[in-house]
Amino acid sequence: MTKQLILPIALMFSACAFAEGSPAPKNYIYVRKNAPAKTTQIDSVKNMEAKAGSDSIGIKPASNSNFSFAGVRDWCRKNGVADNLSVSFTLGSGGLGLEVSTPLTSRARLRTGVEWVPTFTIPMNFELSSFSGEGASNDVSHIQEMVKDLMGLDMDDKVTMDAKPNMLNYKLLVDVFPFRNNRHWYVSAGFYIGSPVIGRAKNNRSEMQTLVGVNIYNRAYRYFTSPEFDPYMVAIGNGTYLDPELAMEYRDKFERYGSVGIQIGNFKDGSPYMMEPTKDGKVTAKATTNNFRPYLGVGYNGAVDKKGKLELGFDAGVLFWGGVPNVITHDGVNMTKDLEDIRGKVGDYMSFMKALPVFPILNFKITYTIF
Numbered sequence: 001m002t003k004q005l006i007l008p009i010a011l012m013f014s015a016c017a018f019a020e021g022s023p024a025p026k027n028y029i030y031v032r033k034n035a036p037a038k039t040t041q042i043d044s045v046k047n048m049e050a051k052a053g054s055d056s057i058g059i060k061p062a063s064n065s066n067f068s069f070a071g072v073r074d075w076c077r078k079n080g081v082a083d084n085l086s087v088s089f090t091l092g093s094g095g096l097g098l099e100v101s102t103p104l105t106s107r108a109r110l111r112t113g114v115e116w117v118p119t120f121t122i123p124m125n126f127e128l129s130s131f132s133g134e135g136a137s138n139d140v141s142h143i144q145e146m147v148k149d150l151m152g153l154d155m156d157d158k159v160t161m162d163a164k165p166n167m168l169n170y171k172l173l174v175d176v177f178p179f180r181n182n183r184h185w186y187v188s189a190g191f192y193i194g195s196p197v198i199g200r201a202k203n204n205r206s207e208m209q210t211l212v213g214v215n216i217y218n219r220a221y222r223y224f225t226s227p228e229f230d231p232y233m234v235a236i237g238n239g240t241y242l243d244p245e246l247a248m249e250y251r252d253k254f255e256r257y258g259s260v261g262i263q264i265g266n267f268k269d270g271s272p273y274m275m276e277p278t279k280d281g282k283v284t285a286k287a288t289t290n291n292f293r294p295y296l297g298v299g300y301n302g303a304v305d306k307k308g309k310l311e312l313g314f315d316a317g318v319l320f321w322g323g324v325p326n327v328i329t330h331d332g333v334n335m336t337k338d339l340e341d342i343r344g345k346v347g348d349y350m351s352f353m354k355a356l357p358v359f360p361i362l363n364f365k366i367t368y369t370i371f
Contacts, residue, residue, distance in 0.1 A: 018206075085370045089314070090115065092363030094165060094251050100341075101175075101367075109175040109186070117167040124161045124201065128214070132258025136272045143217060143260050147252065150220070153213040159262055161283065163201040169194035173295065184302055190292040192319055199287040199325075203277075211281040214260055218276060218282065224254045264335065265342035273339055275329055284330040292323035301367060311367040319359040327353070 083103060090097035090113075099113025128140045144155045173190030177183055203211060223229065229251060234242035242250075261274030262283065277283050296318015305309050327335040327350065335342065336349060342350050 002195075005032075009234070013282070024047055037290050086311075086367050087370060088113070088365045088367040090363040090365040092315075092361070093359075094169070094319075094361050094363050097363065097365075099171070099365075104174070107177045107180070108236050111171075111173045111175060111176075111188075111190075113171055115167075115171060115192075117165045119164055122163040122350075123204075124163055125344065126159045126161065126262040126264065126275075127343075128155075128157050128159065128210075128260055129263040130258045130260050130270075131263070131272055131274050132256065134258075136263055136274075137258075140260055141256050146257070147213045148215050151213065151216055153209055154217070155213040155332045156207070156210045159207050159210060159283065160204040160286070162204055163199060166195060173320065175299065177301045184300055185303075186299050188295065188297045188299055188315065188317060190295050192295055194291060194293070196288050196291040197286050198289055198321075200282040201286070202286070203282055208281055211277040211283065215277050215279070215281055218259050218261070220250075221254045221259050224251045263343065264329075264333075264346065265339040267338060268340060273333060275331065275333070282330065285327055285335070287325045287327045287353075289325045294320045295361070296320075297361060309369045311369075313365055313367065315361060315363045315365065317361045319361055321359055323357050324354050 028076055061263050061307070086101045088097075088099045088101065088111075090099065094115040095117035097113055097115035099111050101109050101111040104110050117217055127138055130137050130143060140157055141157075144157065147153050147155050169192040171190060171192045173188045175186040175188050177186050179185060224247075231244040231247035231251070232241065234244075234247045236242050259274065259276075261276045263272050264275050266272050275283060295317055299313060299315040300314035301311045324336055329335065333339065336354065341347075
C-alpha cells in the first residue's frame with residue numbers, strides 16, 4: 001500500500017519541476033485569450049461595412065446628387081432671382097387691384113394679380129316711339145290713353161335702363177428695366193384674362209308696368225291689323241264677341257297709331273330699329289369683347305422710406321380687347337355694327353366706345369416689399 005502511494009507522489013513532483021525549469025517541447029503551442037486574431041483584407045472590408053450600418057458610429061453613405069433647397073436658395077440670392085416678394089394695391093381705370101411681384105433676373109420682374117371694377121349704375125333713358133306707315137313718332141299720348149282705356153295700365157313715355165360694368169380680370173405681366181443702373185422705370189408686356197361680357201344693361205324694375213303695357217298693345221295691334229282679321233270673330237270672353245262696328249273702329253285706330261317700342265336708332269338701310277320687350281316684359285343688352293387681352297405699357301416705382309420697402313408708382317398702357325366692343329340687345333341686334341344714328345346718351349356712349357378699339361389703363365399703386 002505504501003509503495004502504491006509513493007509512486008504517484010513522485011510523479012507529481014517531477015511534473016512540477018519539469019514545468020518550472022525545463023524548456024517546452026518544440027511542438028507545444030501557447031494560446032492567449034486576449035490576443036487579437038489575424039484578419040485578412042476581405043475581413044477588414046466586411047467589418048467596416050458592418051460598422052457603417054450601426055448606430056454607434058455616425059458614418060452615412062454619401063449622396064450622389066448635388067441638388068438641395070439651400071443650394072437653390074443661395075443661387076437665387078446670388079443671381080437676384082425670386083430673392084424678394086412685393087405686394088401692391090392698385091387703383092385706376094382698371095379698377096381696384098391686388099398684385100404680387102418678384103424678380104426674374106437683375107433686370108426683369110414677374111407680376112401677377114387681379115383687377116376688379118366695382119359695380120356702379122349708369123342710368124340710360126329711352127323714349128317710347130310709335131311706328132306706322134307714316135314713319136316714326138315720339139308722340140305716344142294716344143297710345144297711352146288707349147292702353148289705359150282697354151287694360152287699365154298706366155304707361156310712361158320713356159323707359160330707363162341701368163347699365164353696369166362687369167370687369168374682373170386676372171393679369172400676368174413681365175417688367176423689363178431698360179436702364180442698367182435705374183430700377184424705377186420699366187416697360188411691361190403681358191396679358192389680361194376675364195369674362196367676355198364687360199357690361200350689362202337691363203330695364204329698371206319701376207318700368208315693368210310700362211313694358212307689359214307695350215307688349216299687350218303690340219299683340220293687339222298685330223291681331224287687328226293682320227290680313228286674316230275678321231271683325232265678326234273678335235272674342236271678348238264667355239262666348240261673346242265684340243260688336244263688328246266697334247272692332248272696325250279699333251282696327252282703324254291701330255292702323256293710324258302703329259306699333260310702339262323703343263327706337264334706339266336706325267338700321268343702315270334707313271329703317272328704324274324699334275326694340276320691343278321680351279315676353280316677360282324685359283329689355284336687356286350686353287357688351288362683349290375677347291376674353292384674352294394683351295397688354296403693353298410703361299411704369300414707374302419710387303421708394304418713399306429710408307429702407308426702400310414702401311414705394312409709390314403708376315402703370316400706363318393699353319389693353320387690346322379685340323377691337324370695338326359689341327353691344328348686343330336681347331333680340332340679337334348688334335348696336336355697334338348694325339345700327340347708326342343712335343339716339344340720346346346711348347348714342348354718345350356708343351360713339352365713345354367706337355373711338356376706343358383699345359382700353360386705356362392708368363393705375364396708381366402702393367407697393368410694399370415683404371422680404
